Every structure is written in C-alpha cells, then in structure tokens.
Amino acid sequence: MKTITVLSRKGGSGKTTLAVNLALMAFLAGRKVMLADIDPQRSASDALKARTAPGPSVFEGGGGKLFHVKSNAMREGYDYLIIDTPSACEGDVAQAVNLTDLCLVVGRPSFLDLAPIVRTAEAVRRLGKGGFLVLNQIHTSKPDATPTASPDILEVLHLCGLPLAPHGLRSRDAFQKAMAQGRCVAEWEKAGPAGRDMELLWAFVETNLDGQQPAMPAALAG
Ligand SMILES: Nc1ncnc2c1ncn2[C@@H]1O[C@H](COP(=O)(O)OP(=O)(O)OP(=O)(O)O)[C@@H](O)[C@H]1O
Ligand SMILES: [Mg+2]
Structure with a gap:
C-alpha cells in the first residue's frame, strides 16, 4: 500500500480538491482506496458523501489515529491511503x-502563495x-496550452528543494462543479482540459510514488 499526503500551509490552495480527485482517479482505475480526512472542516468527507456512485472509503479523525488507520488499511488490502490535511494543526x-510515501505540496502560482x-x-x-x-x-x-507558472515564480519554486510536478491543474469551474457531486473532474469532463490535467497528473503520481528525496535548496547548498 502507498500513502500520499496532500498538504500546504496556505488555506484554499487546493488540498481537498487534489486529494479527492487523486482518490477518485485511483478508485476509478480499480484500486482499493481510503481517503483519510484529518481536516476538522471535513470538506473531503463532505464531497465524497455527496457521491452517489461507489467511491473510496473515508476515515474522519485526527492525525493521532493515522497509524492505526494505516495499519488496518494495509491488513485489509488497500492499495492507497490518501490523506487530506488542514492548513493549520502542524502536529x-x-x-x-x-507515515507517508509521497508528499504533494499544492499551491497556486501566485506571489502570496x-x-x-x-x-x-x-x-x-525536515521530516x-x-x-x-x-x-x-x-x-x-x-x-490547449500546458498550464504552468510565470518564469519568476518558477525561479522561486526551484529554490525550495522539492521538484515541481511536470503537470499542474488549471483553474476551471469543472473542479468546483464536480466536487459538489463528489465526482472526479475526469468523470465530469473527461475530454476537457481539467480532466486531461488530472489524468496527466495522476499518471505522473502513480509512476513516481516513491517521490524524489528532497534536495538541498540551491540557496543553501555549498
Ligand atoms: N483547479 C481549480 N479550479 C477552480 N477552482 C478550484 C481549483 N482548485 C480548487 N478550487 C476551488 O478553490 C477553493 C479552495 O479549494 P480547496 O478547498 O480544495 O482548498 P484547500 O487547500 O483544501 O482549502 P482549506 O485550506 O480550507 O482546506 C474551493 O472552492 C475549490 O472548489
Ligand atoms: Mg481542504
């Protein structure tokens, strides 16, 4: 079983959107998936409760329960545990x-993020x-353009020591509409730009599940 944590200290950056969509992409690909929602807002759980079709299992609770959740999920033959986190509650x-194999730090390509x-x-x-x-x-x-950030933003991101995934998600209403029904954006508009972005990102994540070891940021190296 592989565990993926979606995190960011910035509120509203898209953690829940990404976690729910990844969980659904994996589920729709035939994997056994549990989404752990450790954000007291419970947005990810709310989204999946709105789903009428079968979907991932959901755990709601604090980070202190995750060890048992993970052990049980491993014993029960889950393929993925995907964790949606709050922007605060650092502990x-x-x-x-x-307890994660792969961390996905999500953010908007804007100065304040x-x-x-x-x-x-x-x-x-550090961990x-x-x-x-x-x-x-x-x-x-x-x-049809590949969604990316401006060169000055990419330059700053390059210094932070975690590599940038080659596929990002553009701003599309489809993400909000799909989420309201507990659906993955690729179910909502499979042939559209949002669905394609998600397919590309999921394919990348699934083939890079061991992550890349964090590099020393260029600003601190030698
Ligand atoms: N790619 C996108 N295109 C359009 N809207 C988006 C996209 N990603 C997220 N949103 C919208 O932005 C808002 C914040 O997204 P989301 O709730 O996923 O962020 P979050 O990081 O989980 O927030 P919080 O810190 O409150 O948990 C939501 O209304 C969501 O529907
Ligand atoms: Mg959230």
Whole structure:
C-alpha cells in the first residue's frame, strides 16, 4: 500500500480538491482506496458523501489515529491511503507526513502563495520525506496550452528543494462543479482540459510514488 499526503500551509490552495480527485482517479482505475480526512472542516468527507456512485472509503479523525488507520488499511488490502490535511494543526500534519510515501505540496502560482509553499516544502524536507510541488488554479487563456507558472515564480519554486510536478491543474469551474457531486473532474469532463490535467497528473503520481528525496535548496547548498 502507498500513502500520499496532500498538504500546504496556505488555506484554499487546493488540498481537498487534489486529494479527492487523486482518490477518485485511483478508485476509478480499480484500486482499493481510503481517503483519510484529518481536516476538522471535513470538506473531503463532505464531497465524497455527496457521491452517489461507489467511491473510496473515508476515515474522519485526527492525525493521532493515522497509524492505526494505516495499519488496518494495509491488513485489509488497500492499495492507497490518501490523506487530506488542514492548513493549520502542524502536529497532525507532521503525523501524516511521517507515515507517508509521497508528499504533494499544492499551491497556486501566485506571489502570496510562494512563502507558504516554501515553508511547507521545508517542513517536508525536515521530516526527511520526498515529494513534489503541484501547481493548482493556474490561469491560462489557451485551453490547449500546458498550464504552468510565470518564469519568476518558477525561479522561486526551484529554490525550495522539492521538484515541481511536470503537470499542474488549471483553474476551471469543472473542479468546483464536480466536487459538489463528489465526482472526479475526469468523470465530469473527461475530454476537457481539467480532466486531461488530472489524468496527466495522476499518471505522473502513480509512476513516481516513491517521490524524489528532497534536495538541498540551491540557496543553501555549498
Ligand atoms: N483547479 C481549480 N479550479 C477552480 N477552482 C478550484 C481549483 N482548485 C480548487 N478550487 C476551488 O478553490 C477553493 C479552495 O479549494 P480547496 O478547498 O480544495 O482548498 P484547500 O487547500 O483544501 O482549502 P482549506 O485550506 O480550507 O482546506 C474551493 O472552492 C475549490 O472548489
Ligand atoms: Mg481542504
């Protein structure tokens, strides 16, 4: 079983959106999936409760319960445990990261998100875990263009010591509409840009589940 934690100290950066969509992508690919919602807001659980079709199992509770959740899930033959975290509650988030194979630090490519992204990546590095940055809510006017950030933002992200996933998620209403029905954006608009972004990101995540060991940020190296 592989455990993936989605985290960011910045509220509203897209943790729940990413965690729920990843859990559903894995489930729809035939995997046995548990989503652990350790955010007291319980947004991920709410989203999956709105789902009418079969979906991932859900655990709701604090980070202190994750060890038992993980042990039980392993015993029950789950393929994935995906953890949605709150932006605060650092102790709970650290417990999630500690038992994780892959951390995904999610953030918007905007000036105000940069410092929280860098601090979150530092926390992942301090705990000796690997992972990737995932850009979310990327604004792009061309539906066929690869969503990415501006060169100055990419330069700062490059310094934070976690590699950037090559596929990000653009800003699309489909993410909000699909979530309201507990559906994955790839179910909602499979052939559309949001669905394609999610398919590419999931394929990348599934082939890089051991993460990359965090590198020393260039600013601190030698
Ligand atoms: N790619 C996207 N395109 C459009 N809307 C998005 C996208 N990603 C997230 N959103 C919307 O942005 C808002 C915040 O997203 P989300 O709840 O996933 O963030 P979060 O990091 O989990 O927030 P919190 O810190 O409160 O837990 C939600 O309304 C969500 O529907
Ligand atoms: Mg959330």
